[in-house]
Amino acid sequence: MITAARGNMLRCKSWRAEALLRMLENVLEVGERPEELVVYAALGKAARDWPAYHAIVDALRALEVGRTLVLQTGRPIGVLTTHPGAPLVVSAVNNTVGRWATEERCYERMREGKTIWGGLTAAAWQYIGRQGVLGGTYELLRAAQRKHFPEADGRHRWLLTAGLGGMGSAQPISAKMAGLSSLTVEVDPAKIDRLVVAGGLDLVAADLEEALAAIGKAVAAGSPTAVALQGNSATVFERIAARGVVPDLVTDQTAAHDARFGYVPEGLDLADWIRLRESAPREIELRARESMATQVRAMLALRDAGAVVFENGNNLRVQAAEALSPPESERAFAGIPGFMQAYLRPLFCRGIGPFRWVLLSGSEADRDVVDELASRLFPERPEVAEWIALARQHIPPQGLPARSCWLGYGERAALAVAVNDAVRDGRISAPVAFTRDHLDSAGMTHPRIGTEGMADDSDGVSDWPILDAMLLATAGADLVAVHSGGGGYSGWMQSSGVTVVADGTPEARERLRLALDLDSGLGVLRHATAGYPEAQQAVRDSARPESHGPELHWINPNT
Numbered sequence: 001m002i003t004a005a006r007g008n009m010l011r012c013k014s015w016r017a018e019a020l021l022r023m024l025e026n027v028l029e030v031g032e033r034p035e036e037l038v039v040y041a042a043l044g045k046a047a048r049d050w051p052a053y054h055a056i057v058d059a060l061r062a063l064e065v066g067r068t069l070v071l072q073t074g075r076p077i078g079v080l081t082t083h084p085g086a087p088l089v090v091s092a093v094n095n096t097v098g099r100w101a102t103e104e105r106c107y108e109r110m111r112e113g114k115t116i117w118g119g120l121t122a123a124a125w126q127y128i129g130r131q132g133v134l135g136g137t138y139e140l141l142r143a144a145q146r147k148h149f150p151e152a153d154g155r156h157r158w159l160l161t162a163g164l165g166g167m168g169s170a171q172p173i174s175a176k177m178a179g180l181s182s183l184t185v186e187v188d189p190a191k192i193d194r195l196v197v198a199g200g201l202d203l204v205a206a207d208l209e210e211a212l213a214a215i216g217k218a219v220a221a222g223s224p225t226a227v228a229l230q231g232n233s234a235t236v237f238e239r240i241a242a243r244g245v246v247p248d249l250v251t252d253q254t255a256a257h258d259a260r261f262g263y264v265p266e267g268l269d270l271a272d273w274i275r276l277r278e279s280a281p282r283e284i285e286l287r288a289r290e291s292m293a294t295q296v297r298a299m300l301a302l303r304d305a306g307a308v309v310f311e312n313g314n315n316l317r318v319q320a321a322e323a324l325s326p327p328e329s330e331r332a333f334a335g336i337p338g339f340m341q342a343y344l345r346p347l348f349c350r351g352i353g354p355f356r357w358v359l360l361s362g363s364e365a366d367r368d369v370v371d372e373l374a375s376r377l378f379p380e381r382p383e384v385a386e387w388i389a390l391a392r393q394h395i396p397p398q399g400l401p402a403r404s405c406w407l408g409y410g411e412r413a414a415l416a417v418a419v420n421d422a423v424r425d426g427r428i429s430a431p432v433a434f435t436r437d438h439l440d441s442a443g444m445t446h447p448r449i450g451t452e453g454m455a456d457d458s459d460g461v462s463d464w465p466i467l468d469a470m471l472l473a474t475a476g477a478d479l480v481a482v483h484s485g486g487g488g489y490s491g492w493m494q495s496s497g498v499t500v501v502a503d504g505t506p507e508a509r510e511r512l513r514l515a516l517d518l519d520s521g522l523g524v525l526r527h528a529t530a531g532y533p534e535a536q537q538a539v540r541d542s543a544r545p546e547s548h549g550p551e552l553h554w555i556n557p558n559t
């Protein structure tokens with residue numbers, strides 16, 4: 001069992017390297033199958049294999065400032081002499097030219113140990129457990145409620161969803177924080193049990209009747225309640241639709257992105273699924289996609305009955321489309337919008353996205369100091385303080401103390417610099433690592449998730465995350481990563497990741513300010529270039545004296 005080191009004892013030659021080593025350890029401490037180096041999403045790995053992991057650890061322990069460790073798809077290949085302001089680690093994972101980026105080739109190379117899927121934050125060592133998506137799920141549910149439900153009617157509402165894996169386990173907690181009850185379907189009882197132990201569920205129902213009765217009681221009482229039901233999501237969704245029960249919100253966060261390793265087909269128990277995905281992989285993929293098609297049909301039926309239905313970033317529609325007729329597929333994409341296009345893009349236009357920090361000391365008291373700073377630094381955005389208060393009340397601990405908070409251009413650097421000052425003067429007992437999800441304003445291209453339906457038809461253009469990584473390297477971020485999928489679902493994506501360490505030094509102050517402003521600033525420019533008025537207004541706002549970041553200079557390509 002890998003656990004992240006705590007306290008002030010260094011094993012590396014600098015806090016910058018020590019921080020990255022603790023981040024690597026932490027993604028395995030909170031991971032789904034750490035014994036296989038799998039962090040989340042069925043296949044997302046922290047390193048290529050155990051020899052590579054141990055070689056990375058040894059390299060980080062010996063790494064000197066002024067040298068850069070180079071990682072190629074989860075393995076170290078060398079240390080190069082750079083300069084003290086350069087990144088300590090640069091990482092590229094599974095970036096594959098177009099004609100090689102096929103599903104079968106990707107699986108074959110994985111079997112041969114020649115590549116990995118790095119997920120988004122797995123191989124970049126930026127995953128912080130369920131809290132990493134808790135903030136985003138909360139923001140999503142709040143945005144959906146604001147758009148669809150008038151507050152004046154006073155009705156208590158509920159969410160139907162599925163999946164309690166590494167990221168999906170955030171759903172019932174986020175729903176409760178947003179004032180919703182939830183029914184989450186999960187096929188694996190072990191995942192349900194883990195969330196029960198963590199305090200994220202109020203009831204595990206014995207059957208669908210008990211689950212719906214509990215939801216009905218919660219709605220009548222106006223009391224947010226988190227209910228879980230063991231079962232196959234396709235089967236249960238279809239049964240709910242057939243009963244005429246209409247949830248207020250319907251989505252899904254199973255590992256549907258991977259038809260072979262992520263989604264259990266109807267009619268199979270877990271043991272048979274694990275056996276057949278090795279001996280009969282094509283059969284498993286076909287059956288999984290047929291089950292996804294069943295689930296999508298049920299979601300469309302619930303939409304027709306009055307539910308608000310959306311996809312939550314797991315490519316369920318893309319996989320189901322393989323088993324749907326062309327008219328059904330067209331209706332699925334028209335009737336089930338992606339969450340980013342439907343709800344969250346206005347935030348990305350302002351550079352606001354899933355920012356996060358990790359307290360390397362392991363001290364809850366240190367996290368409290370950062371929480372207090374974040375709560376008072378942005379009075380013009382009271383929702384930040386509201387979120388921090390909710391997070392402190394509802395989010396169970398997992399791994400190193402951490403926090404995810406949706407901050408935008410200028411705000412991220414302002415908080416990080418304030419934290420660096422607190423490390424310097426001893427209010428925080430050890431350095432703090434700042435990072436974010438790859439699904440961020442400039443950090444990702446994925447035409448079925450983060451960049452679906454872009455106003456300028458740039459859904460699949462991967463220039464932006466590559467430009468982002470270049471800028472982050474110029475700023476001296478401590479770790480810079482560029483990930484791609486390389487096949488199947490994963491071939492839809494390109495992303496960049498970053499970690500910058502606040503160690504209390506003047507040099508860290510400059511790295512934090514540069515890297516975090518460049519990262520979120522590029523996100524604003526990206527959306528301004530795509531034609532979004534909110535982003536163009538954010539550019540103008542950056543020139544105001546009260547702006548937290550430096551003025552952005554946008555060159556409008558249309559003038």
